[in-house]
Amino acid sequence: MKFFIDTANLAQIKEAQALGVLDGVTTNPSLMAKEGITGKDSILKHYVDICNLVDGDVSAEVNALDFDGMVREGEELAELHEQIVVKLPMTKEGVMAAKYFSDRGVKTNVTLVFSAGQAILAAKAGATYLSPFIGRIDDSSWDGIELIAQISHIYNVQGFKTEILAASIRNALHIVRCAEAGADVCTCPLDS
Numbered sequence: 001m002k003f004f005i006d007t008a009n010l011a012q013i014k015e016a017q018a019l020g021v022l023d024g025v026t027t028n029p030s031l032m033a034k035e036g037i038t039g040k041d042s043i044l045k046h047y048v049d050i051c052n053l054v055d056g057d058v059s060a061e062v063n064a065l066d067f068d069g070m071v072r073e074g075e076e077l078a079e080l081h082e083q084i085v086v087k088l089p090m091t092k093e094g095v096m097a098a099k100y101f102s103d104r105g106v107k108t109n110v111t112l113v114f115s116a117g118q119a120i121l122a123a124k125a126g127a128t129y130l131s132p133f134i135g136r137i138d139d140s141s142w143d144g145i146e147l148i149a150q151i152s153h154i155y156n157v158q159g160f161k162t163e164i165l166a167a168s169i170r171n172a173l174h175i176v177r178c179a180e181a182g183a184d185v186c187t188c189p190l191d192s
Ligand code: E4P
Pocket: 006, 026, 027, 028, 111, 131, 133, 135, 136, 167, 168, 169, 187
C-alpha cells in the first residue's frame, strides 16, 4: 500500500518525505485555504512547489462543477507539472471529465466517493485513482472499511485497473484496516 500525505503544508510534506515512506500528496481547496493559499496564481504556484518536494503523484482539485469548467481547470492543472493528477468530484459531470482526461492520458483522482456503484462508474471512465471517504462514511454510521473491501473485491473480480485511494482517514487504525481491506493507497494527515 502506498502512503500519500493529505495536506498543503510544505513543512509537513518535507517531514513526511524525510521519513522515506512518502509516495505522493493529496490536497483540496479547504487544505489550501488552511495554509492561507488563496487566489489562482498562488494556488497554482503552490502545486508546483509541492511537486518539487516529492517524487510521486500530487492530486490538484478542480473547483468547477460543470464539465467544461472541469476540463478547462484540469487542463491548466495538468500542464503545471508531470506529477499533477487532476482531482474531480464524483458527479455525473465529474465522471464525464474523468473519461475525457483518461482518453488523453491525463491521470485523474475521482473523489468524494461513498458507494460501490460510484466506484464502478469511475473505473469504467478510466480514473487513475478512486477516493472513498472513510471517515465521513463512519460519521454517517456506515462502515467505511467495508466499502473499501467491497470495492477491492469488485475491482479484482472485474480486472479494473483504477487504484483505491482511501481518504478521509481519521486515525492509525483506519490505515491498518484499509491495508487489510485492499486499499492501494492511503492518504492521511501527518499526525495519523
Ligand atoms: C482526500 O483527498 C481529501 O483531501 C481528504 O481525505 C478529505 O477528508 P476530510 O473528511 O478530512 O475532509
